Amino acid sequence: MDKSDSDTCYLELSKDPIRFEAVNQLTNVFFDDSNKDVFAVRSGGVMGVVVKNAESESKYLDFRMEDHGSVLSIKFSPDHKILAVQRGTNSVEFMNFDGTALDTEYSQTCKKNCNILGFVWSQVNEISFITDHGIELYMVIPDKKSLKHLKTTSATVQWFVWCNSNKLALLASHHGSHLLPVIIKNGTTNKLNKVDTEPGKMALERDITLATLYGTPAVLILRHQNGPNAAEVHVHTLNGPGMSPVKSHVLKLGLTGRFAINIEDDIILVHHQASRSSVIFDIALPAENDGTVQYHSPAAFARSIKPASITLPGLRDNEIHYCELYSPNWVVFQPNIIIDAKLGCLWHIKLCLPELCENIADLRKCTQVMLKRTEGKTVLLNVLLKYIKQAKPKFDVLQESFNHINYIYRDFIEAELQPNIGTSPGAPIVPKNLSLHRVLVDQDDMMNEIFQKLDPEKDLPKIEWLSLSYLASLSECSISAQYNLTELLVTCLARQKKFTVLQQMLQYGAIADSKPLACLLLSLGNMHSGASQMALDMLARMDAREEIQEVLLSDGQVLSALKLADKTANPRKFLSVAEQSGDLTLFHSVLIHLKNNPDFAGAFQKDERLMNFIQQYNNMFDKNKKSENTLNQ
Amino acid sequence: MVTQIIAGLKNFFIFKSSLGANEGEELKKILYYYPLTDNTDVQIKNVGFVEGIIQFTDTFKPSSHVNSLHTNKTRHLYYQPEKDFWMVMVLKLNRSTKEKEISNDTEDLEDDIEDNVYEALLKQAYLMYRLFWGTFKDAKNTDSLKMTLEVFYRAYLQTIKLANADVLNMFSGIQYLPVDKHCFLKVQTFVNCLESSYDFIENASFLYNDYLIWSGIEPSDMQVVYQYLVGTLLPANVETELLGGSMPRNSTSPFAPLRHGRFITGPSNLKSAKTIGKVPKVYLFASGKSQEYHLVVYRALSATVCLFIKGDTELTLDLFKTLDEDLNTKLLCIVSDIADYCSKQIITPNLSDSSPRYIYFNNVNLAYSSNVHLDNKQSGNLACPKESVRIATEMKGNLPFLGPAGETIVKTMNDFWVVMKTSNHRECYIALQQKNASLIGISEEVKRLCDTELKGIFFKQI
Incomplete structure (x- = not known):
């Protein structure tokens, strides 16, 4: 890949990957995506088990475990006090862990004639076995070294996918054509409505991604189309009545082949191995719509992940090893983890927002994308400023961007006012959609980061047009403009001697009344006779009799002033x-x-x-x- | 009662006093003369007479020139727009038959025809010429000046409506459309967008029907352009639009997108046009010196956009095509917004005969509104007696003596009250019909009217 191209890569792997012992004849590597633990199990545990946590580098556990056969699955309880190991298909072994060493094993077998497909820790002392006949829920009592059966839910299961953040298991049967979401929480299981898929359409485990998109649990199914049609990702969001899944978005990938999906900052990243590139989708962007389903195209151009390297200890010096991107050894975990088991690396994938903006040609779209990103604010303001500093920015485009910004600003203001309106004391305050308001650009931000960064000498007409577009957008959203914005606009107009413009804006009420503004207008009175008329009108609207008298007196109109006097x-x-x-x-x-x-x-x-x-x-x-x-x- | 009516225009001429100073060369002074039927001797005699009057009166009051001359059968009006150039209008007067017996009562006659109205007409005639041809002194030479004056005034004099001229001519104001700030900001951002994306567009104005919403040029220039648009250009075009029917008939395919917008000045049909058509040049003076622009007028539905394009721009067909693309789409959505707003705002005007009539004028933005005049065609269609309007005209003449703020109240013989208030650069004339009303009652009534009609401005308190 050439350099210039890498400048605009908007995805990168974390700089310091978690390093672990690579898979070899002796060592098996497991990843628990609930706790984000990487287990390197040497010789079935006898030679030691090293556990590294992807979230915090400092969490590092190292212990020995007796070898009772090859390990199929190994997971700590959420508090890392109990280790569960699955070695066969009908039992799971448990070992209490005090931080350095393991206690003796105790075991739990599943119901007769069942095969354990896997197990998940649904809570600190709660474990679910997913078997081919359903879910068995147990409470673990570490002191007694025993388990207590809580509940059994029956269902036919061929394979399953677990999403720890939503405590959601998706049970697949009939070769993946029946997908049943189940919530496992607080000692109960709750079957939801089936994911509504086209009848007979099968899915593989690797084609399913469970995620949380903008606070809503979602099931993403990768659909390979027959023939020349490109693959699609169908997004079923669990926001129907009773959390039933609704097919609400379709992501059009425009490619065929092998894909892997990550979610970062509510953006869906789809990696394509054959073209060694990734595309991104944001379901919050407006898209083609057939009434129920929105059909999305990629939000930005397809780009490769930024080249990444690791340093390997060499014979003399450390060697720099360039990692192979989109390697067949990669395994992708949710939401944003990529593991290369052969290399012994775990990366988090990250979005580089400034570079991402460069890959979105349309400013309006870029604004919408940035408004939804956690770290989007400064990037957005920079993008706007850069656009404005161009020789000929399009003000209608800018105004639409301002509208997107201000819709959120308005919702924020309304939400702020909400508690004052008076809700019944018991009613929970619902921060409705507040999670969506990641970026709030208010008038002060615009003032400090945009308007004041422009050259007041050279860019005078630009500042005028710009502040006007912003003002129009505020008015569109029924937000009243702050004084500093109107002051900027008024001085800007006055310096260009555009009093006719000013006059008309005041005449139509496009500039809000305020006493400071009236004073500013009075001071402009010597430049344009109309300014004092506008000032007097404004004072009259605010019923500022005192000030009007002063103005009239200074003009020598004693009788007129006297008429107003109380x-x-x-x-x-x-x-x-x-x-x-x-x-x-x-x-x-x-x-x-x-x-x-x-x-x-x-x-x-x-x-x-x-x-x-x-x-x-x-x-x-x-x-x-x-x-x-x-x-x- | 004695009434006196204007029978028509007797003479209209323009001369330059510094020309033809020698005897026998008097004809050289005359730049334009109406009517053509007068032979040169009559022309020289009339011009000589006026020049004599002017020179004679100057000896008494050199600070200001004579404005008018009253005779029994004529009324002369003099106006010096530029140094040495004089414009003269001579009106024929007729007395109505019944007061022939008391024709010696000249004092009464004096008041019937207000000089200042006709002075305003004369000034307007000059400003309109200046808009299209620039100042007299900037003309290349006397011959070309004579030619342009001839071309311009031959047509212009036909359009002057002498009989119905009134106080509105003195204002020669602009009617603004009262829209809310959303609509206004939409229009303003639209205009800004045009100005920022096309370097050659210096300014733009936006009208909806006959009402101005946005003017990019100074009011003093806009008032002349407005008179031209509303008085001449738009009515002519509305007529042709009506002739064509509500659906365009020349569309080649029924599936072709319906285009609503078209250029009024410039190529009339962009598809078939080979040339850019006729685009008038206009001269604006608000900046202190003469500036030349192409006036391109685009109309879509009820909206009219005037583009003031820098005079040195080369207008091409491609340029019009790009403008058309841009204007057409953007205008439609703005127009529908304005139409929506206007349809919501329509309140059936309270037009019972006894309801108060008013004319309002703002000297700063030259805005006027009136419910006295039932149309803006100067057809003499008035909602109150002509006499009340005449009184208003007279009051306007006395305005300079009132100072910055004041009030005048007049009661007529037929129980009409005419009230004039001025304050804060604004004037308001109100005509009320109330039998047996007292001065205090009328004053209260006017105050109440101002409170309801003139909200939001500093006017009512005084």
């Missing part, structure tokens, strides 16, 4: 403006009006400074009188 007003303000105007009639009317108004009469008695105005008044009009008199003479 009894809390300060007479001095009006009088001083009237006096400064030099208009004697105005001064006269204002003074007489205030003096004769009972609301203010009291103030004239108390306030020394108001008396000065009366003094002033008398001087003015006395002087006039005198001059009149002189005229008359």
Whole structure:
């Protein structure tokens, strides 16, 4: 594979794989996908058993076990205190474990004429044997070194698949054409409705994947089509009434051959061995729909997993060994584990979100995918910023992306408000779909991560268009815009002298009213006469009489201001403006009006400074009188 | 009562006073003269008379030129749009038969015809010319100026509706469509999208029927463009649309996607067009200097998009085709949204005869609305007596004396009250019919009306 191609690989294997002893003549390797333990059993256990945990590197167990025959299956209880080993088809042996060594064995046989197909720890002290006749549920009592039978459920089983996170077993019969999901929990078993498959359509164990997609248990069945048709994955989600499985999604792989499936961050990864590439699907993306089933195409271009290497101790120096990708030795476990038994490596497969974005050509789709990823936020913001910084971003595309972001933002706001609306005290607060809101990009994020990263000198029109698209999207989602966003837009328009645009936006209420905005508009009044009209309108809508009076007074409109004044007003303000105007009639009317108004009469008695105005008044009009008199003479 | 009516346009001429200063060369001054039937002697005489009046009156008041001249049988209106250029309109007056006996009562006659309305008409005539041909002084030479004036005004003078001119001509305002912010933001983002994706589109405006929703250009320019669109271009096109029937008949296949949009200026049929058709050039002046644009008008359903394309852009058929693709799809969804909103908003207007009539005008965005005028064709179809509108016109003339805010109330002989309020750069004229009403009652009534009709702006309080 060439380098340039590897740059855009969006899947990678974990950097430090869990290393274990590779399979050889002496050593058998087992993986328990419930506890994620790797067992390396040397010579049936006599030479030692090494247990490594895939989740935490530090969990490392090393003990010896007596060899009572070849091991078929070996699993610790969830608390790692009891080890269960299956060596034959009709019994399972148990050994208590104190952290360093095993206690003596005790055993449990299954019902007569049954063959144990496998066993699962459904709870700390609870174990289920899956036999060809059904499920036998036992409670393990380690102190007494015995087991107590709890329940038997009968069913015909040829093989089964277990999903520990959902405590769900899928029992297959009739060559995999009958698939029965059973929940094993709290000492009971609960049969669900059969998975609705096309009659007679068989499935192999390796074609079944049990997973949890966006919080819902799901059964994924790989369907190889006859003839030239490409394979499909049918996703049956257990969200029907009573958790009955519903075929809700079909993933169109577009290829034939051998596949393996992983789930990472609710994305379905389908590895294709022949082409040595993987494609991804996100069932949350909109897709072709026939009313019940959605038909998905891959969310991104098919790409190989990033090349991985491990260091092997060499004779002199450590050697770097490039691992073979999509090797036939690979075994895939859920949700995101790949094991190469020959190499002795266990990897977690990871999504590289930035690279993934580069493989999704459409920004709108990319936004939707990122919004659903746990670590998607910073990546999404970077992708948006990169798109915006292009020479000619498409603003209609951006707006649709903003819509996707803001639908989630709105749901979040609504969910936040929900508890205040008043639910009955006993009612459980259902965080409905909250698990879907992995990425919340609010207005502050947009402000800090996008708008402020643009050059306010060079990108002025871009900022205007952008903030407008964002504003329109907020309005589409009925979210009120924060002041800093409107301020940005208004200053942006003012700096481009686009007052007509501003005027129209205010006229149609596209910009929300606020006192700070009104003040900003007032300060723009000297650049455009319309700005002060808009400011006054805005103040009037907020019924800010005080501020309106100030504006009118500063404009010298004493009478208009006086009409708005109530009894809390300060007479001095009006009088001083009237006096400064030099208009004697105005001064006269204002003074007489205030003096004769009972609301203010009291103030004239108390306030020394108001008396000065009366003094002033008398001087003015006395002087006039005198001059009149002189005229008359 | 004495009434005086306008019988028609007697003369309309444009001259440049700095030309033909020498005796015997007076004809050179005249750039355009109507009617053509007047021989050159009459033309020279009339122009000379006007020039004389102007020069004579200038000696008394050099700060402002004379605006009008009243004679018994005519009314002269003078307007100097640019230095040395004068536009003159002479109206013929007729007295109605019954007041012939008291014809000596000239004082009454004075008030019947408002000079300022006709001044506004004259100014509008200039602005409309300037929109298409630029300023007089920017013309290449006198001969080409004479030619363009001739071409323009010969057609334009036919469209002037002298008899029904009223206060609306003084506003020459714009009617905005009251839509909610969702619709508005849709329109605005649509326009932004156009401007950002096509470099050559400098500005765009968006109309729905006769109403403006978005204007990318300054109101002072928009008002002229709006008059042209609503007054001339769109009515002509609606007529042709109606002639074609509601379904397009020229579609070649019934399965071809129905296209709703088409260019009104530019190629009329994109499939068959060989040339780009006629695209007018317009000149806008709001920026302080003259800027040249191609005015491309696209219409889909009831929406009209005006694109102001930079004057130096070469218009090609391909360019129109790409625009058509883009506009057609995007417009349809916006138009349906606006139509949805409008259909929800329709409230049966309370049009009983006694209900108050108003004309509202905002000086900042030049918006007007009126329930006095029953259509916007200036057909003289009024919902209140013509006299009330005339009073409003007179009030408008007295506006400068009121200052930034004020109110005037007038009671007519036939129990009509006309109220004018102005504040915060807005004007509102209200006509009420109330018998035996007091001044306080009317004042209260107006206050109540303003409270309900003019919500959300700073106007009602004063």
